[in-house]
Structures are given as structure tokens and as C-alpha cells.
Amino acid sequence: xxxxxxxxCTPENRPRVVKDAARLVDDEVAAKSGLSGKxxxxxxxxxxxxxxxxxxxVVDHLLxxxxxxxxxxxxxxxxxxxxxxxxxxxxxxxxxxxxxxLAVTDDRARQVSQKTIKKGYEALRPQGEKHVEAAVPGLGRxxxxxxx
Numbered sequence: 001x002x003x004x005x006x007x008x009c010t011p012e013n014r015p016r017v018v019k020d021a022a023r024l025v026d027d028e029v030a031a032k033s034g035l036s037g038k039x040x041x042x043x044x045x046x047x048x049x050x051x052x053x054x055x056x057x058v059v060d061h062l063l064x065x066x067x068x069x070x071x072x073x074x075x076x077x078x079x080x081x082x083x084x085x086x087x088x089x090x091x092x093x094x095x096x097x098x099x100x101x102l103a104v105t106d107d108r109a110r111q112v113s114q115k116t117i118k119k120g121y122e123a124l125r126p127q128g129e130k131h132v133e134a135a136v137p138g139l140g141r142x143x144x145x146x147x148x
Contacts, residue, residue, distance in 0.1 A: 087140025098132035
């Protein structure tokens with residue numbers, strides 16, 4: 001069985017995965033509502049204004065780390081005979097998935113030197129788990145396209 005990295009990080013799939021993941025982030029941010037949602041949207045817009053293309057760049061840069069963080073879930077899903085579909089499988093474990101992904105971004109945020117980006121991340125991070133959990137089903141649907 002190929003690993004998630006062997007599937008998602010091929011020269012053919014990687015650019016599509018990066019675009020799909022960046023689109024997922026954009027869609028998730030746009031779907032936020034209420035006061036905290038507006039705060040997320042404004043912060044996200046500010047970060048993107050500082051560096052256009054930043055989201056795709058970050059996803060591309062961190063893709064291997066994100067995929068490595070997801071590999072235990074992929075292996076568990078494979079062992080379960082790929083049942084249910086990967087998005088449903090991940091959704092049932094959304095807290096663990098969110099924390100695995102946030103461990104990657106937290107590590108990266110500690111290394112950022114651009115103050116505006118670092119402040120934006122620090123402002124969003126307290127609500128990060130909730131927001132990433134909300135994105136897990138979409139992430140699973142994105143991966144479904146590549147897992148066949």
C-alpha cells in the first residue's frame with residue numbers, strides 16, 4: 001500500500017493538492033460567521049495582503065509535514081479496509097486530526113520572522129482547534145479525490 005505522501009506528493013498530484021488545500025482554507029475562512037468569524041476573516045485578509053500567494057506557499061512548504069501528520073490516520077483507515085470513506089473516517093477523529101495538523105503549524109509559527117504574519121497566527125491560534133476541526137470534513141473530501 002502506498003503511503004499518503006507517495007500518493008499526494010507526486011510531481012503530478014502535488015500542485016493540485018496544494019491548490020485544493022489553499023482553496024479549502026479560503027472557503028473555510030469565507031464560511032466563518034459571527035464576531036469571531038469576522039475577526040478570522042479580517043486577520044486572514046491582512047495576512048494575505050502582506051504577502052499574496054502566502055497560503056499556497058505555506059501549504060506547499062509544509063505539505064510533507066502535514067501529510068506525515070496525517071499518515072497514522074491513513075494507515076488506520078487502510079487497516080479498516082478503507083471504511084468508511086476517508087472524509088467520514090477523519091470526521092470521526094476530528095479533534096485528533098486537528099491537533100496533529102496544528103502541531104505542524106505551531107512548530108512553523110515559532111520559526112516565522114515576519115511580525116505581521118506571526119501576530120496574525122498568534123491572534124488566530126486560540127480558536128485554531130475549533131476552526132481546524134470544522135475543516136476536517138473538507139480536508140477528507142479533498143483527500144478522497146486522490147485516494148480513489
